[in-house]
Amino acid sequence: MRSFDRSNYVQDRLHELVPGGAHTYARGADQYPEFMAPVLVRGNGCHVWDCDGNEYVEYGMGLRSVTLGHGYAPVVAAVSRTIADGVNFSRPTELEMLAAEDFLSLVPGADMVKFAKNGSDATTAAVRLARAATGRETVAICDQPFFSVDDWFIGTTAMNAGIPASPPTVRFPYNDLDSLAAVLDSHSVACVVMEAGTATAEPAPGYLAGVRALCDRYGALLVFDEMITGFRWSAGGAQAVYGVTPDLSCWGKAMGNGFPISALAGRREFMELGGLRTERDRVFLLSTTHGPETGSLAAFRAVVRAYAESDPVGRMERAGRRLADGVNAIAAELGIAGHLRVLGRPSCLIFATRDAEGLPSQPFRTLFLQELLERGVLGQSFVTSAAHTDAAIDHTVEACRSAAEIYRRAVEQGSVEGLLRGRPVAPALRARAAPRYIAPAPQPF
Template sequence: MGQLIHDFENSNRLREQAHRIIPGGAHTYAKGDDQYPLLAPGFIANGYGSHVWDVDANEYIEYGMGNRSVGLGHAYAHVLQAVTSELVRGCNFTRPARIEVECASAFLDTVPTAEMVKFCKNGSDATSAAIRLARAATCRDLVAICYDHPFFSTDDWFIGSTPMNAGVPDAIRELTIGFRYNDLESAEELFKRHPGKIAAFILEPSRGEDPQDHYLQKLQALCHANGSLLILDEMITGFRWHRCGAQHVYGIVPDLSCFGKALGNGFAIAALAGKREFMELGGTQQTSAPRVFLLSTTHGAETHAMAAAIATMQVYRHEPVIEHVVRQGLKLKTALKEVATVHGLQNHFKVSGHPACLLYSTLDAAGQPSQIFRSLFLQETIRRGILAPSLVVSYTHSDEDIEKTIDAISETLVVYKRALDHKVEAFLSGRSSEPVFRRFNVKSPARDDAPRLDGVGEAV
C-alpha cells in the first residue's frame, strides 16, 4: 500500500478549538471524535469522486460518503453545474419558486408510488412530520418503531427510546413502543397490548436483509386492519436499492414514506411523500378535518438544493448508477469474505448488508461485537489510506479503488489477527471509540458489551 499515514497535526489543532466552541466537537454525532480512534483525520478539507483529503493533505478512498448521502460522488459535475446555475438567481424568496413545483414533479415521476410530496432539509424532520400526520389521521398517540433499525429521528419521539434520552419527558417516552423486523408476531402482540391506540408503525424497508414471506405487505395489512398507518423510512434504501426506492423492489405502496440522503447527492434536502388522503391533512384545501402543521421551514425550499435533487434524479434515471454500486459492492463483499477466510478471521470480521450499502462487523476472540476491535480496524485502514466507517460505495468508486481497498484491509487483518492472539490494547493508539447512544460519557476501552450502531450512526 505504500507509506502509512501518521500526520494529523492540523486536525489535532482544530480538535482542541472545536471542542471549546462546539458541543461534541462536531455538528453530527456520527462525525464526532468519539466515533473514531485517536489516529484518525479530524477534519476533511475537500473531496472529489470517491476520494477525500483531510486538513493535513492526507488522501483517502472514502466509504462513509457523507453518512450515505453522497451516492454519485463528491463534487459530482452534473449536480454542481445545476447548483451553480441556480445560485446566481438567488436561493430563498418570500413566495414559492418555480423550481419547487419542478422538483416535486421530478420526485413523483421518480417515485410513482407516492401521490404528493413535501420537502425539508433533513430526514429527522421528514420522519417526525410523518409521525404527526399519522397521529392526526388516526387520532391516536402511540408510535411503534422497529427496534432492529438504529435511527429514525433526532426528535423526542425517537430519542426517548434510546439510552441517550436525557431531556426527554417520561410522558413522551411512554408513547413509543417497539417491534422486530421480519417478525409479524411481535407486531400482532403490540396490537393486542394496545388495542385502538397505535397511530403508525415505522421501519426501514430493509437494513440489508430482504423482507421474508411478504413481510411488509402482511405488516401493512395488519396495520390497516387495526386502523394504523405504515411508514417506510427510505433515507438509506431510497436511491440505493432502486431509484424508485426499496418500496418498488419489494412491491409495496406505503401510506407514507421518507427520503433524503442521496436524494441531493449530499445537498440538504429530504422528502415526506405518500398517499394524498394523508398528505392533504397538511394542506390548505381540505375542509373535513383539523389542519396539521406540516413541515414549514424557512430553508426547506432553498432553490439550489432542489436543483441538486433534480440533477441527481436525472443521473439516476439516465445512467446505470444502481447497477454500478451493486456491482462494486458485490466485488468488495466477495473479496473481503475470501480475505477474512485466508487470514482465519471469518468468525471475527464479517461484511454484510445490501451490496450498495455494506456494513462490517468486528468481533472479539469470543465472537462478540467489539468496539475496541472496530477502533483497531478503523485505525489500521486509515493508516493505509482508507476511510471506512462503513463500506458504502458510490457511482465514482472505480475498480482501482476497490482493489486498493481490498489490499489495505488484507494488511489490516494481519494486525487484527495479532491483536486477537495478544492484547488488543497494545495495538491501539490511545482510547477506543464509543457507541453513539450511550447514557454517560464514560471512556472505557473494555466496554465491548455496550450497544453500538454498525457503520456509525446514520444521521445522528
C-alpha cells in the same frame, strides 16, 4: 505513520466551539481511533483529503448521502446555474413544481410531496400527520437504529436526558409479524414506522405484505423510512424494490448527492390534512424557510437525471460486491472469517468485528479502523458510491489485507493490547461521555 497534527488541533478547537466537536454524533471524534480523526478539507469522487494533506478512499460517503461521488460535476453545475438567479423567495418557485413532479414520477405510490431539509423533519411530520389522521397517539417503531432526533424516538434511547418520561412509543422486532400484531392489538397505534429493509436484513417472504395488512386491519398508517434505502436500493426506494406501498414515506440523504434536502410523501387523503383543501382540523405539517431553497432542489433534479441516464445503483452494487468478496476471501485465507467479515446489501455494506471469543468488539473494530486509516482508507463502514472505481476498490482490498494480518495477531493473542494505540471507539448514542481527555495546549499552525 501518518501525521494527524493539524486535524487534532482543529478537532480540539471544535470541541471548544461546537458541543461534541461535530454537528452530527456519527461524525464525532469518539467514532474514530484516538488522535486519528481526520478533519477534511475537500473531496473528489470517492477520494477525500484532510487538513494534514493525507488522502483517503472514503466509505460511508457523507453518512450515505452521496451516491454519485463528491463534487459530481452535473450536480454542481445545476446548482451553480440555479443559485445565480436567487436562492430563497417569499413565494413558491416554478422549480418547486418541477422537483415535485420529478419526485412523484419516481414514487408512484405517493400522490403528494413536501420538501424539507432534515430527515427528522420528515419523520416527525409523518408521525404528527398520522396522529391527526387517526386520533391516536402511540407510535410503533421497528427495532432499527435511528428514526429522528425528536422526543418520540430519542426518548426511547440511552440519550434521553431533557425529554419527558414515557414517550408514547412502543417497539417491535423486524421480520416478526406476530410481535407487530401483538403491539397493534394491545395499543391504540397511530402509525408503524420502519425501514422496509436494512443493510443487513432483507424482509422475509410475505413479511412486508403482512405488515401492510396488519396496519390496514388495525387502522394504523404505515410509514416507510427511506432515508437510507432511497436512491441506494433504487431511485424509487425500497418500496419499489419490494413492491409494498406505504401510506407515507420519508426521504433524505442521497436525494441531493449531499445537498441538504428531505421529503415527506404520501397518499393525498393524508397529505392534504397539512394543506388548504381540507374541511378537517389542519395539521401544521412542514413549514420551513429553507425547505424550498433553489440550490438543493436543483441538486435533486440533477440527481434524478443522473439516475435516469445511467445506473448509479448498479455501479455501487458492483463495487460493493467486489469489495466484500475481496475482503472476505482475505479473512478466510488468514483463518479469521469468524472474526472479521464484510456483510450487507452490496450498495450499503458494513464490516463486523469480533474478538478472540467471537463476540462483537469495539476495541477490535477500533484496531481495524486504525490500520485502515494508516493505509489511506476512511470509513466507519464500506458504503460505496457510483464513483468507487476498480482502482479504489483494489487499494481498499490491499489495505484490508495488511490490516487483517494485524487483526489476526490480536485474535491470536486474545486482545488488542500492544496493537491499539488509544482508547476504543464508543456507541454514538450513549448516556455518558468518556472521561475527558485533557490535551496539551493546542498550537496554531
